[in-house]
């Protein structure tokens with residue numbers, strides 16, 4: 083069982099505080115997993131597994147999954163070598179689905195999920211061996227602040243892994259992908275989720291997110307060393323990694 087007394091300090095998101103992004107994820111939560119698989123043609127599972135590989139989970143170490151959503155990353159880490167994982171997210175509906183998944187797999191002793199905002203993590207400093215966020219970072223209200231928070235809760239030498247959408251560099255592939263991502267996906271997403279804006283927000287937020295060297299600079303400014311990034315699936319997603327300077 084995780085020792086929460088040494089890990090958690092306070093809950094940072096009062097239940098009544100809602101912002102438009104929280105509101106949106108609460109609304110799409112029931113269709114979120116299904117739409118992930120459909121709209122990415124199943125690639126989302128490969129992207130998450132590859133990101134967890136980068137984290138290199140080792141037995142009996144403690145990991146943090148920021149913006150854990152329905153807990154797919156947290157479960158993937160916990161299944162590797164009996165790791166302990168804490169997941170934090172500010173959407174009550176996403177967390178509720180995540181908790182169901184964790185208990186249906188009988189993984190409550192390895193995975194614990196808590197409400198919390200990335201910009202104000204409800205966690206003590208220097209506690210985690212590694213931290214990851216998959217498709218969360220582009221949603222953070224203050225990305226620099228959130229990355230500094232992750233830095234704060236990591237132990238010296240602790241690893242950060244950020245998985246986020248990007249665009250293929252190749253001109254033709256980018257044109258083709260953007261046709262799908264910006265024109266077709268929002269219509270399919272609206273149709274299946276029933277939410278008016280969530281799946282046009284997706285390409286908009288990816289467009290606005292700092293990519294490649296720009297995001298690597300944010301990691302370096304927060305105090306991470308050995309920062310690097312690699313593209314997956316022609317550059318549709320990118321995995322960023324770094325280590326907290328000792």
Ligand SMILES: C[S@@+](CC[C@H](N)C(=O)[O-])C[C@H]1O[C@@H](n2cnc3c(N)ncnc32)[C@H](O)[C@@H]1O
Nearest residue numbers: 107149150151171172173176199200216217221
């Ligand atoms: C696209 S989902 C990704 C969920 C999960 N990591 C995955 O791989 O499927 C983004 C998640 O980030 C959460 N989120 C967005 N901004 C956040 C913030 N500032 N603090 C905490 N969670 C946040 C949302 O509630 C949502 O569950």
